[in-house]
Amino acid sequence: MADYKLVIGGEGVTTSDHLDVKNPATEQVVGRCPIATDEHLDAAVDAAATAFLAWSVVPDEERKAAVCRMADVIRENSEELAELLTREQGKPLNGLGSRFELQGAEAWARHTATIDLPVEILHQDESGSVELHRKPLGVVGSITPWNFPLMIAIWHIAPAIRTGNTVVLKPSPYTPLSTIRMVELLNEVLPAGVLNVVTGRDDLGQKITEHAGIQKIVFTGSSATGKKVMQAAADTLKRVTLELGGNDAGIVLPDANPSEIAEGLFWGAFINNGQTCAALKRLYVPDALHDEICAALVEYASKVQMGDGLDETSILGPIQNKMQFDKVVELVEDARARGARILCGGTVPEGSGYFYPATIVADVSDGFRLVDEEQFGPVLPVIRYSSLDDAISRANASESGLGGSAWSSDIDRAKQVASQLECGSVWINNHGMVKPFAPFGGVKASGIGVEFGRQGLEEYTSIQVVHS
Incomplete structure (x- = not known):
């Protein structure tokens, strides 16, 4: 030492x-x-x-x-x-x-x-x-x-x-x-x-x-x-x-293909274990695609190995510090107590370290702390919507405005939605991929x-x- x-x-x-x-x-x-x-x-x-x-x-x-x-x-x-x-x-x-x-x-x-x-x-x-x-x-x-x-x-x-x-x-x-x-x-x-x-x-x-x-x-x-x-x-x-900080919203449009976007959604949210300012932190999904999107995310999450970062097989590591770990646990438990469904993860593993598994949470909405606050950890709340205009309004209701994303098979339609999001950067069919030649700010x-x-x-x- x-x-x-x-x-x-x-x-x-x-x-x-x-x-x-x-x-x-x-x-x-x-x-x-x-x-x-x-x-x-x-x-x-x-x-x-x-x-x-x-x-x-x-x-x-x-x-x-x-x-x-x-x-x-x-x-x-x-x-x-x-x-x-x-x-x-x-x-x-x-x-x-x-x-x-x-x-x-x-x-x-x-x-x-x-x-x-x-x-x-x-x-x-x-x-x-x-x-x-x-x-x-x-x-x-x-x-x-x-x-x-x-x-x-x-x-x-x-x-x-x-x-x-x-x-x-x-x-x-x-x-x-x-x-x-x-x-x-x-x-x-x-x-x-x-x-x-x-x-x-x-x-x-x-x-x-x-x-x-x-x-x-x-x-x-x-x-x-x-x-x-x-x-x-x-x-x-x-x-x-x-x-x-950011509380970035992603909006899945009704024409999106869940199997094609699941990997991008996952890494948009869980890059660096979710400890990224411009990570996807709220996902708005149309009613008709909700269950299929959730299932695809859970399936992908099940394949991602968590462990000590020095182990070459680990893909996700621990939360960086105890204070942030406690906040993530608190937000998930608050959502659980209010009736949210924990689709995967949500349980602290035994042993040392600040490990918390990749967690997908459904049956949450605006007004839940997990949605309104920046979790900055390996948790993604999935929020239903019926009206696209309503989803855009809810995405913009946050005081944050760092990044956002639109997910669709129709790029032009996705760009129309993206132009309505109140954020400094917006991505189409990915999230958070900053580039050294592109200005970045909130x-x-x-x-x-x-x-x-x-x-x-x-x-x-x-x-x-x-x-x-």
């Missing part, structure tokens, strides 16, 4: 206090996370601010090359990082697990390196010209969650570094170890101070958000915490990008700003208009 270090100014920094990081499959300690003090945070911000002076004026092609080198480092060390990620997060090595996450991290870094933000000519004639330039902001504070700790870290830091900013990164206290190790490796190909990592408990995130030396916060997490981040950032007028309580693509890169810059 190792004591990990902070990374500040390119160097490992020891701390006097640590917290245990546990494997959710075994509840055994994986390693010890350093707890940063206020002085450590100040040192990290100072290191990033100093590095910014040089990094912000590095030629664009050199910054592109640096981000490509980051992608190379991730690929070259992917197996080491994947195993450590599995030990602390719980997700399987195989399938859509840790190796998949490392592949995504590499892909996002590589694509980010290809995006250009050229000078825009707004006006040019014999009287002169007006040009729009994009300039880096300064020190970016990144606060990442525990569900995809490495990939989301890359979603934050690659565009920041690509645009000439420097970074102070704070991972979740549930999954800090793989992030620390990745930052150590990335510092081998980045100038000292460009990328720093400080770790600790949740209160460290607020200190980062309030820090006067940080110009922008990018945060991925719950809507409740996102509101606190935005409030804390207000005093220093920080820029913010907030990718927050509406309503699901966030502010976007990530990915040119639009996401622009969020790490300020505009300067040059009149000549």
Whole structure:
């Protein structure tokens, strides 16, 4: 069991206090996370601010090359990082697990390196010209969650570094170890101070958000915490990008073929054990297809093996932490007590670890906590509807608006339904498949700003208009 270090100014920094990081499959300690003090945070911000002076004026092609080198480092060390990620997060090595996450991290870094933000000519004639330039902001504070700790870290830091900013990164206290190790490796190909990592408990995130030396916060997490981040950032007028929680609805249209969409529905809901902001969390199904859809989902779920993520045969792992495990159990039991039918799963297995089986729940409706709240776990409520217009209205009744989906044999009809959903991203016959070139963000309580693509890169810059 190792004591990990902070990374500040390119160097490992020891701390006097640590917290245990546990494997959710075994509840055994994986390693010890350093707890940063206020002085450590100040040192990290100072290191990033100093590095910014040089990094912000590095030629664009050199910054592109640096981000490509980051992608190379991730690929070259992917197996080491994947195993450590599995030990602390719980997700399987195989399938859509840790190796998949490392592949995504590499892909996002590589694509980010290809995006250009050229000078825009707004006006040019014999009287002169007006040009729009994009300039880096300064020190970016990144606060990442525990569900995809490495990939989301890359979603934050690659565009920041690509645009000439420097970074102070704070991972979740549930999954800090793989992030620390990745930052150590990335510092081998980045100038000292460009990328720093400080770790600790949740209160460290607020200190980062309030820090006067940080110009922008990018945060991925719950809507409740996102509101606190935005409030804390207000005093220093920080820029913010907030990718927050979702309670994504999927609507199956009456012409859908249950056997053809069952696999897509399942993985739309259960990718990363349902611990995904843009997972399918409510499924609206027409009366005529309800029983057939439920049966197809139950049959598919029965084939998916759950177990310790280090076992190469496991496809689903445990819920990441005890608090989230308890919430999932509570929501299912609340639905059961109100008359819901648990079609599969719904029972905590014996033994250690925070395991909960893939669970399909029927005979629920709006007003059930399982439908109205984001469960963020391996449970899918299936909700009947008689009128398609009513299903759309119910899907839009949530305060969340991250993602949604429409499932149909008629793509044009599905697109018509999709256009009526109040969410930042919508998918046809799949759910949650984000892409590095497509902007991603939420509406309503699901966030502010976007990530990915040119639009996401622009969020790490300020505009300067040059009149000549």
